[in-house]
Amino acid sequence: MPLVRIDAIEGRTELELAAIGAAVHRALVECFGVPERDRFQVITEHRRGQLVYSRDYLGIERTDGLVVVQVFLSTGRSDEQKKAFYARAAGLIEKETQTRREDVFLSLVENTRGDWSFGNGAAQYLTLPRDEWK
């Protein structure tokens, strides 16, 4: 269910981008209970100058290695779960890719279960019992 948009400045290898996506997904699975196979991500690279960011907002030193991760997902996660997700996503990205944790920008946008169709024109989260979400 989450639809994840990842934006970064061009120059990373495909492998590196894939590793960033995988790290975000693992954090979603671990911290939000997202099903393992529920992975949908749109990655877009941008020329320098087309990903605009503050180098020091809130005292964090950001570089051109910035990745902007925007997660659209159904409502229902607490602030505590969100904190755990941010920490885990940034931690995994730093550990498993070349990206620094200072350069991980994360943001969530919530909708509801009726706002998703995963194919075939059905609203699966309204019609399928939860134990079949896999």
Place this chain on the structure above:
Amino acid sequence: MPLVRIDAIEGRTELELAAIGAAVHRALVECFGVPERDRFQVITEHRRGQLVYSRDYLGIERTDGLVVVQVFLSTGRSDEQKKAFYARAAGLIEKETQTRREDVFLSLVENTRGDWSFGNGAAQYLTLPRDEWK
């Protein structure tokens, strides 16, 4: 009012992409009462590997023909209307383009009438009577 983002793997013709956009718009008009001329769509093609998707989540067989359609629109549609929209959008896309209905991923994000300006710096949905929304 809807702002529609369509993401797909590169390789389709311009005509095919336009037909997908037209099918989504027709479904919005028919199922959500969106004005015919209220069409704003951002289409982005991605290299293979930059549109990441599950090949089988919820038992649906997806291929590289996947199209991810994200619709931002004002709140106010019922779950029943949303179900009708998903069915109609996937059906029209399958009928009028080369894309399979299994490969149509749809998601909605809602905001309010005050969240839109269609040009000239005005908030038209706050200031124009509804019968002038055309």
Place this chain on the structure above:
Amino acid sequence: MPLVRIDAIEGRTELELAAIGAAVHRALVECFGVPERDRFQVITEHRRGQLVYSRDYLGIERTDGLVVVQVFLSTGRSDEQKKAFYARAAGLIEKETQTRREDVFLSLVENTRGDWSFGNGAAQYLTLPRDEWK
């Protein structure tokens, strides 16, 4: 905090795109009280035909100079503030760039303070006192 997505048809100079981004940011600072250094923008150019728009919806004459500006931000702005933002953003863009105010499409999507991490895996708006948001 705002995450701003700007989409336009290709053909503008880097300087022109930067000026559009700067104008949007100035309007956010002035009308919504966004901190000066809180600037995060993703700019994407599209081939003609991949930014689809109505040339006359609501009686506004749009051209290929259209810019679609989507602002994701925490909830809390009134409709009056939003109106002021639209007017200021379109006015500044027209004054400081080559883009006409008719061609400025703006839309907002709201979330909450817990939905943001600006780096380091922290949820700064939940943990930092407001007078340190700078």
